Amino acid sequence: MLIVPFVLIIHYGVIxxxxxxxxxxxxxxxxxxxxQTPRYLLGI
Numbered sequence: 237m238l239i240v241p242f243v244l245i246i247h248y249g250v251i252x253x254x255x256x257x258x259x260x261x262x263x264x265x266x267x268x269x270x271x272q273t274p275r276y277l278l279g280i
Contacts, residue, residue: 255270
């Protein structure tokens with residue numbers, strides 16, 4: 237029952253923030269990496 241809030245917190249509170257930081261720091265090379273690499277296991 238707690239898995240849904242946990243996943244949402246991790247997704248929006250950690251993963252999205254980290255992606256924004258890495259985009260700001262590395263720019264286009266990181267954006268290209270994001271296009272080629274799935275965010276989650278098995279491309280989900």
